[in-house]
Amino acid sequence: MIKAEHVYKTFYTPDHRKVEALVDFSIEIHKGEVVVVIGPSGSGKSTFLRCINRLEAIDKGKLIIDGVDITDRRVNMNKVREEVGMVFQHFNLFPHKTVLDNVTLAQIVVRKRDKAEAVEVARALLEKVGILEKENNYPSQLSGGQQQRVAIARALAMHPKIMLFDEATSALDPEMIGEVLDVMKNLAREGMTMVVVTHEMGFAREVSDRVVFMEDGRIIEEGTAEHFFTSPTSDRTKLFLSQIL
Amino acid sequence: MRFTLRSLITLVILAALLAAAYYFFITRGISYIWHWESIPEMLFYYGPKSAEDPSVHLRMGILMIGFVMTLKISVVATFFAIIIGTVVGIARLSTEPITRWISSAYVELIRNTPLLVQIYIIYFFAGSMLRVSAFAAGTAALAIFAGAYVGEIVRAGIQSIDRGQMEAARSLGMSYAQAMRHIILPQAFKRIIPPLAGQFISLIKDSSLVSVIALADLMFQGQQAVARTYYAFEIYFTVAALYLVLTFTFSMATQFIERRLRISD
Numbered sequence: 008m009i010k011a012e013h014v015y016k017t018f019y020t021p022d023h024r025k026v027e028a029l030v031d032f033s034i035e036i037h038k039g040e041v042v043v044v045i046g047p048s049g050s051g052k053s054t055f056l057r058c059i060n061r062l063e064a065i066d067k068g069k070l071i072i073d074g075v076d077i078t079d080r081r082v083n084m085n086k087v088r089e090e091v092g093m094v095f096q097h098f099n100l101f102p103h104k105t106v107l108d109n110v111t112l113a114q115i116v117v118r119k120r121d122k123a124e125a126v127e128v129a130r131a132l133l134e135k136v137g138i139l140e141k142e143n144n145y146p147s148q149l150s151g152g153q154q155q156r157v158a159i160a161r162a163l164a165m166h167p168k169i170m171l172f173d174e175a176t177s178a179l180d181p182e183m184i185g186e187v188l189d190v191m192k193n194l195a196r197e198g199m200t201m202v203v204v205t206h207e208m209g210f211a212r213e214v215s216d217r218v219v220f221m222e223d224g225r226i227i228e229e230g231t232a233e234h235f236f237t238s239p240t241s242d243r244t245k246l247f248l249s250q251i252l
Numbered sequence: 253m254r255f256t257l258r259s260l261i262t263l264v265i266l267a268a269l270l271a272a273a274y275y276f277f278i279t280r281g282i283s284y285i286w287h288w289e290s291i292p293e294m295l296f297y298y299g300p301k302s303a304e305d306p307s308v309h310l311r312m313g314i315l316m317i318g319f320v321m322t323l324k325i326s327v328v329a330t331f332f333a334i335i336i337g338t339v340v341g342i343a344r345l346s347t348e349p350i351t352r353w354i355s356s357a358y359v360e361l362i363r364n365t366p367l368l369v370q371i372y373i374i375y376f377f378a379g380s381m382l383r384v385s386a387f388a389a390g391t392a393a394l395a396i397f398a399g400a401y402v403g404e405i406v407r408a409g410i411q412s413i414d415r416g417q418m419e420a421a422r423s424l425g426m427s428y429a430q431a432m433r434h435i436i437l438p439q440a441f442k443r444i445i446p447p448l449a450g451q452f453i454s455l456i457k458d459s460s461l462v463s464v465i466a467l468a469d470l471m472f473q474g475q476q477a478v479a480r481t482y483y484a485f486e487i488y489f490t491v492a493a494l495y496l497v498l499t500f501t502f503s504m505a506t507q508f509i510e511r512r513l514r515i516s517d
Contacts, residue, residue, distance in 0.1 A: 062419050089425035099420035103439050112434060113424035145515070158420075165424060 008169060008200050009036040009059060014068035016054055016224075028054035029065070030224035038168075041201045043211040043232070046221035047247060052204045055221070056171045059202065060084075060091045073168055089117060092162030096174040098154040100146040100161070106133065107142040110161045118165060125164075132160040136190050152183030159190055170194065172203040206251050212236065220244050287483045291315075291490050294477055315487070318473025319494050325391050325469060326456045326498065332395035333455065337402025342432065344407045355403065362400035368461055370397055375465040390462035390469075398455045405447045409440030442513050449506035453499045460495070470494055 016029040028051040036042050044052040057063040058070060061077055061084050070077050075087055101109050110129035114120045120128070133139040136156040138149075146154050155175060162170060172191065176184045188210050195201055195214035203210070211218050211232040218235050220228040220243075228235075228244045239245050294313040300306040312320065343355035362370070374396070375389040384392075413436050421431035441448075463472035474491040478484045 060423055062423065085422075085425050085427050088423055091423070093420075093423040095416055095420060097414075097416055099414070099416035101417065101420070101435055101439075103442065113421075113426060116430050116434060117425040161424070 008038045008040070008073060009034070009202070010069075010071040011035075011055075011058075012069040012071075014055075014058065014070060015066045016051075016058060016063060017066055018054075027051075027224045029058070032068070032224060032226065034219065034226065036200065036202060038200055039198045040217065041195045041199075041203065041215045043215040043218045044202065044204045044221060045206060045208075045211070045218060045247070045251075046227075050221040051224040052221050053173050054224075056093070056173050056202060056204055059169070059171060060088050060093055062093075085117070089165055090168045091171060092165060092167035092169070093171045094155070094158050094162055094173065094175045096178050098146070098151070098158045098178075100154055100158055102146050105143050105145055106138070106149070106157050109146070109157060110164050113161070114164050128164050129160070132163050133157070135163075135193075136160045137186070150183060151179045152186045155179065155183075155187045156190055159187070159194075163194075169200045169202070172201065172205065174204050174206075176205065176207060208232070208236075208248075208252060220247065222247075284485065286486065287481070288486055290481065290483060291486055294487070294490070314473050314477050315470065315490060315494065318468060318470035318491075319498075321468050321473075322456070322459055322470040322495075323498065325387070325394065325459045325462065325467070326452075329391045329394035329398065329455055329459065330452050332391070333398035333402050333452075336395060336399030337406050338437070340399060340403030341406025341410060344403065345410060359400045359403055362397055363404075367393070367397050367458055368464065371461055371465060379465075386462075386465050386467045390459075390465055390467045394455060394459055394462065397458070398451060401451050401454075402448065405444050405451060406440065408447075409444035410436055412443055413439050445506055445510050445513070449503060453502060456499050456502065457495060 011032055011034050014029050014032040015027075016032075018026040018028055020026060026049070030051075032051070032055065034042075044055065046052050054063060058065050059072060065078060068078070072087055073090055075082055077084065077087055101112070104112060107126065107129055110132060111122070111125040114125040114128060115122060118125075130139060130142070133142055136159055138153055138156050138160070141149060141153060141157075146157070149157065159175075175191070176187050179187060184207070188207060191201075191203070191210065192214050203215070205211070215232050218230060218232050219226055220235070220239075220241070222243060228239060228241045230239075235244070235248060239248060292313075294315040296310060296316060297313050298308065298310050300308055301311060340355045340358060343351045344359070346352050346355075371390060371393040374393040375386065378384050378392070379386065379389045417435050417439065418431055421435040422428070426434070459469060460471035463469055463475065466472065470491055474487050477487050481487070
């Protein structure tokens with residue numbers, strides 16, 4: 008489903024410092040797999056997610072999403088993005104649109120569904136994430152957890168094949184993390200292909216097929232969540248886990 | 253609106269100032285015979301238009317005809333200024349260098365030369381080469397002038413929208429244009445209503461400059477009326493008041509729109 012081969016990505020900070028976000032990065036993620044990416048900040052995990060739907064273009068290497076080589080300049084990236092949903096740390100809901108409009112807009116504009124059908128899809132998803140009663144509210148009237156659940160519904164409304172979660176619970180108050188994680192867990196159990204950048208090891212343990220530990224743009228260690236809890240091999244991994252657990 | 257003690261004090265001070273001004277003019281004995289009675293017929297009159305059209309109707313007087321023309325010029329120029337400004341604002345942020353340079357050059361060129369000169373250039377050049385009317389030339393000059401300022405306001409508005417909005421829209425498969433249209437511009441416009449309102453109030457006032465190309469706007473008609481009657485004070489006060497009616501109404505309208513749009517904040 009997702010195949011990265013020797014991907015390189017370098018950033019330059021405003022003060023011209025060079026940051027190597029991805030270095031000879033290779034990974035293969037299969038259909039239905041739930042992969043959790045962990046690592047210290049600046050390790051390149053968010054960059055990897057953002058490269059998957061080309062919010063960032065890679066410098067070198069190959070990135071194949073659902074059989075399409077997205078490094079090919081002729082690829083219509085909008086088509087690829089329709090199949091890849093993304094959930095952001097800061098929700099990024101559209102503040103000038105109601106909850107319902109947030110979820111229907113892309114369906115109507117991009118998927119060309121008619122309004123009634125889009126509303127039907129949206130309502131079903133809002134019900135699923137438990138927030139249907141707020142459909143006529145504006146995002147600013149919702150709590151963080153509610154906003155993030157709407158954001159998940161918005162991404163799911165496109166019926167994507169892959170879902171990317173970029174620290175989806177990091178900006179939430181502790182008591183709201185659970186409600187968002189529950190939605191994500193249900194999604195994982197339904198067989199969605201998911202790449203999840205998070206520090207929630209509980210989530211990793213419960214639903215992930217694989218955990219990837221990254222640092223300085225490289226994969227340091229890979230394995231099941233159980234492996235990371237019981238027998239991490241790298242010293243760097245051990246140190247990191249001791250800090251977040 | 254709530255009136256407090258402070259508003260009362262403000263009113264008292266204002267009344268005192270007016271009284272002082274009145275007293276000043278009276279005691280200094282400015283010997284001017286006011287002819288306010290001739291103003292109403294410059295707005296509306298009841299009678300025949302001319303020898304050719306002797307039918308008796310309620311008709312617009314000389315100043316009201318100018319008022320309507322100024323209104324027309326302002327509406328048309330504002331409409332095109334918004335279009336020009338939006339295009340320029342987006343072009344200024346383009347990743348394509350040529351587009352960026354051309355739009356910057358336009359903004360700098362227009363902002364840094366006097367409007368009066370631009371009106372003459374467009375009128376004499378476009379007017380004589382392309383045979384466009386004074387109305388088209390005058391309105392075009394105003395739209396092009398205001399468009400440069402609106403472009404900068406729109407650019408600032410777009411840049412003030414969080415990057416995450418564009419990323420969220422693109423991640424849902426929207427094209428750049430779709431994201432601009434549905435997500436970025438609506439939010440940006442809402443945010444830039446106050447500076448835009450200021451710009452369009454300027455445009456209404458600047459429209460008085462088109463009187464130099466014999467376009468029969470409020471200013472031009474006022475000058476004509478003064479030339480005919482020599483009642484300069486009364487007429488220019490009235491002209492000023494009529495401009496104020498336009499700008500103040502516009503100002504109130506934008507405040508109303510601003511309040512209505514605040515619902516989602």
